[in-house]
Amino acid sequence: MKKLMLGNAAAARGLYEAGCRVVSSYPGTPSTEITEEAAKYDEIYCEWAPNEKVALETAFGASLAGSRSFCGMKHVGLNVAADPLFTISYTGVNAGLVIAVADDPGMHSSQNEQDSRHYAKASKVPMLEPADSAEALEFAKLAYELSEQFDTPVFLKMCTRIAHSQSLVDTGDRVVPPAKPYEKNIAKYVMMPGNAIKRHPVVEERTRKLIAWAEESGINRLEEGTDHSRGILTSSTCYQYVKEACGDRYPVLKLGMVWPLPEKKIRDFAAAVDQLIVVEELDPFIEEHCRCLGLAPVGKALFPLEGELSQNIVADRLGIAHETGAALSEAIPARPPVMCAGCPHRGLFYTLNRNKCTVLGDIGCYTLGAVAPLAAIEMTACMGASVSAIHGFNKALGKESEGKTVAVIGDSTFMHSGMTGLANIAYNQSNSTVIILDNSITGMTGHQQNPTTGYNIKGDPAGKIDLESLCRAMGFRRVRVVDPYDLAACDQAVKEELAAEEPSVIISRRPCALLKYVKHKAPLNVDSDKCRGCQMCMRIGCPAISMKKGKARVDATLCVGCGVCRQLCRFDAFESTGKEA
Amino acid sequence: METKNIMIVGVGGQGSLLASKLLGRLLMEQGYDVKVSEVHGMSQRGGSVVTYVRYGDRVASPVIDRGEADFIVSFEVLEAARWLSFLKPGGQIVTSTQQIDPMPVVTGKAEYPENLVEKMRAAGAKVDALDCLALAREAGSSKAVNIVLMGRLSHYFDLPQEAWMQALEAVVPPKFLELNKKAFALGKEA
Numbered sequence: 209m210k211k212l213m214l215g216n217a218a219a220a221r222g223l224y225e226a227g228c229r230v231v232s233s234y235p236g237t238p239s240t241e242i243t244e245e246a247a248k249y250d251e252i253y254c255e256w257a258p259n260e261k262v263a264l265e266t267a268f269g270a271s272l273a274g275s276r277s278f279c280g281m282k283h284v285g286l287n288v289a290a291d292p293l294f295t296i297s298y299t300g301v302n303a304g305l306v307i308a309v310a311d312d313p314g315m316h317s318s319q320n321e322q323d324s325r326h327y328a329k330a331s332k333v334p335m336l337e338p339a340d341s342a343e344a345l346e347f348a349k350l351a352y353e354l355s356e357q358f359d360t361p362v363f364l365k366m367c368t369r370i371a372h373s374q375s376l377v378d379t380g381d382r383v384v385p386p387a388k389p390y391e392k393n394i395a396k397y398v399m400m401p402g403n404a405i406k407r408h409p410v411v412e413e414r415t416r417k418l419i420a421w422a423e424e425s426g427i428n429r430l431e432e433g434t435d436h437s438r439g440i441l442t443s444s445t446c447y448q449y450v451k452e453a454c455g456d457r458y459p460v461l462k463l464g465m466v467w468p469l470p471e472k473k474i475r476d477f478a479a480a481v482d483q484l485i486v487v488e489e490l491d492p493f494i495e496e497h498c499r500c501l502g503l504a505p506v507g508k509a510l511f512p513l514e515g516e517l518s519q520n521i522v523a524d525r526l527g528i529a530h531e532t533g534a535a536l537s538e539a540i541p542a543r544p545p546v547m548c549a550g551c552p553h554r555g556l557f558y559t560l561n562r563n564k565c566t567v568l569g570d571i572g573c574y575t576l577g578a579v580a581p582l583a584a585i586e587m588t589a590c591m592g593a594s595v596s597a598i599h600g601f602n603k604a605l606g607k608e609s610e611g612k613t614v615a616v617i618g619d620s621t622f623m624h625s626g627m628t629g630l631a632n633i634a635y636n637q638s639n640s641t642v643i644i645l646d647n648s649i650t651g652m653t654g655h656q657q658n659p660t661t662g663y664n665i666k667g668d669p670a671g672k673i674d675l676e677s678l679c680r681a682m683g684f685r686r687v688r689v690v691d692p693y694d695l696a697a698c699d700q701a702v703k704e705e706l707a708a709e710e711p712s713v714i715i716s717r718r719p720c721a722l723l724k725y726v727k728h729k730a731p732l733n734v735d736s737d738k739c740r741g742c743q744m745c746m747r748i749g750c751p752a753i754s755m756k757k758g759k760a761r762v763d764a765t766l767c768v769g770c771g772v773c774r775q776l777c778r779f780d781a782f783e784s785t786g787k788e789a
Numbered sequence: 790m791e792t793k794n795i796m797i798v799g800v801g802g803q804g805s806l807l808a809s810k811l812l813g814r815l816l817m818e819q820g821y822d823v824k825v826s827e828v829h830g831m832s833q834r835g836g837s838v839v840t841y842v843r844y845g846d847r848v849a850s851p852v853i854d855r856g857e858a859d860f861i862v863s864f865e866v867l868e869a870a871r872w873l874s875f876l877k878p879g880g881q882i883v884t885s886t887q888q889i890d891p892m893p894v895v896t897g898k899a900e901y902p903e904n905l906v907e908k909m910r911a912a913g914a915k916v917d918a919l920d921c922l923a924l925a926r927e928a929g930s931s932k933a934v935n936i937v938l939m940g941r942l943s944h945y946f947d948l949p950q951e952a953w954m955q956a957l958e959a960v961v962p963p964k965f966l967e968l969n970k971k972a973f974a975l976g977k978e979a
Contacts, residue, residue, distance in 0.1 A: 212814070238828075241829075316828045317828070373824055373826040374825040374826070376822060519849075531855075531878065534874060535873055536870055536909070540867065540870055540902065541891050542891065543871075544836055544892060544893075545835055546834060547834065548835060573834065576834065579892070580898075746896065749896070751835050755897070
């Protein structure tokens with residue numbers, strides 16, 4: 209029976225059906241659900257690793273040991289996992305190893321829109337790219353076959369619109385291939401120069417064989433059209449936009465494998481049409497390959513390098529008429545994402561703003577601390593950068609910045625890439641103040657456990673790393689915990705630690721307000737007789753508070769009674785509406 | 790059949806996920822090819838969110854573009870107005886009359902536009918506006934706005950009530966089923 213499945217869930221189903229036994233990943237939108245869905249199959253061991261490098265190395269270890277294994281990540285996660293990737297390409301695998309990487313064109317939930325296909329080419333690892341959920345399932349299974357046939361890790365490349373779209377799939381049964389016992393093979397698996405030199409030609413030969421496979425495989429599919437004035441070379445979600453905009457008018461060569469690319473197949477296709485058009489998101493990856501073949505494709509001359517494409521963009525650029533809707537003439541106010549009502553980060557950011565701190569930020573929900581009215585964060589680049597950068601910032605400016613600069617990083621991000629930066633502060637001695645925003649979960653990606661929460665991916669008790677002990681073990685003598693709902697305590701902690709003549713760590717600890725186990729207090733209400741309309745409470749950017757007719761008003765459907773606003777009110781206008789929920 | 794398009798728009802956290810799940814289930818059971826597309830992650834944090842539901846004989850693109858939506862189902866008036874240009878000429882908007890101030894309005898940087906329903910009608914849209922929050926509370930939970938909207942949307946579909954109820958049963962936990970059935974009926978009959 210057909211099922212309506214999210215692309216990521218279908219990929220997970222593919223892992224299951226292919227007999228995958230070990231999954232290690234780090235969450236990252238839009239890749240997260242592959243691993244979450246895989247964890248629902250009891251036959252697959254699944255875990256959240258501290259970061260993508262650890263996850264890929266774990267999956268590699270499982271592959272060596274003879275189990276089909278998997279590692280999933282978002283595009284920027286692949287930067288972290290790039291180190292093992294480039295060398296695992298040389299060693300090859302024992303049992304199949306599949307790496308899913310999910311790009312985010314349009315940056316719905318990312319800090320850049322890098323194009324992961326370059327990694328496939330650079331690391332010489334084949335990359336399959338599904339165009340819907342059915343292909344996500346089918347390609348995940350195929351990836352294991354290719355991995356074992358060609359002795360290579362294989363990429364399964366997703367993007368937001370494939371990962372987070374549901375379409376119909378046919379599911380099959382799980383087939384576990386016979387175990388592949390681990391065999392000691394120093395020449396293959398110990399990549400010291402003498403061995404790696406011998407492996408490199410093996411990799412180049414593998415790519416030649418994969419190109420030959422790509423020429424013949426039905427995964428790169430020709431679809432005939434009635435009008436040969438144009439032929440369209442495309443893949444992934446762009447293929448769907450082309451079909452939506454053009455129907456069956458032009459011939460289409462739909463690529464299911466985007467690295468390595470076929471040569472003869474593309475040349476033959478180009479020869480059969482008047483104009484070769486490449487439709488791809490982000491970089492001219494396929495287009496440049498065509499140029500290397502001596503062809504004259506039209507790609508980025510028509511289509512943007514930035515953002516997502518759509519059926520209308522494809523139609524526009526190809527000169528095909530389509531409907532355009534009517535918009536209202538007046539401006540519609542933007543609705544940017546905001547920190548949730550009751551978010552524990554709010555009180556801390558208010559404190560940093562009030563103390564006029566320079567705040568170097570990191571990746572997570574708390575990046576929203578850069579948004580007005582809190583507008584506290586001044587830098588966000590990548591996982592862990594806050595802790596490393598504050599050290600450099602303070603080394604450059606010395607006392608001038610030590611007394612007012614802080615790094616803020618979430619608990620999961622700290623475990624991912626913050627610990628090494630903290631080691632640098634401890635070792636190379638800068639008087640830096642690091643604040644770990646410990647909301648006891650990986651929040652932004654939708655509540656995944658991490659090494660500090662004490663639970664594993666299935667919600668069962670697991671090892672729990674104690675942040676205070678960890679920081680002390682690194683040599684930090686000043687480690688203190690504050691409750692971010694307590695503004696006075698936050699203010700005191702920030703002032704004291706910035707003033708201290710040695711590095712310190714403040715752990716701002718309170719669980720995410722959206723966690724199911726968090727008990728909320730009754731919503732607050734504003735006594736309009738007491739409210740003077742001073743708007744002090746508006747400085748925290750709480751979505752539950754607004755001004756109506758010069759008085760503050762609380763939206764009881766949003767308020768969770770955290771009481772941060774109440775601490776700011778000089779007129780005692782906030783009152784509880786009733787007993788605690 | 791040519792592909793039909795339903796957009797579900799609202800504010801992150803309002804429950805559009807369940808509505809799209811219900812529609813996906815319903816339309817798949819009718820034998821259509823179906824695609825449902827949504828965005829997860831940062832935009833969900835109280836931001837403007839949109840889900841695309843497409844069905845027909847063969848659905849290619851997972852997203853709905855400007856001028857394509859047969860229906861825009863909206864949890865919030867400003868969001869219906871924001872996505873108005875995605876409505877097909879002659880398309881139908883079904884919206885809750887709830888208004889949630891976005892942060893630029895909360896901070897006084899912008900004003901919440903007035904009379905949006907009338908303005909959308911003046912722009913040529915058919916607008917069915919009802920107080921879904923009140924109906925959801927009447928059904929027993931303010932969280933049932935999504936199902937009230939689905940009940941209202943069912944008006945415009947030539948599908949048996951039974952099909953909707955089967956889809957509802959498939960996506961709602963048993964202990965909330967009665968509440969949601971009531972919410973559906975209140976939306977339908979409003």
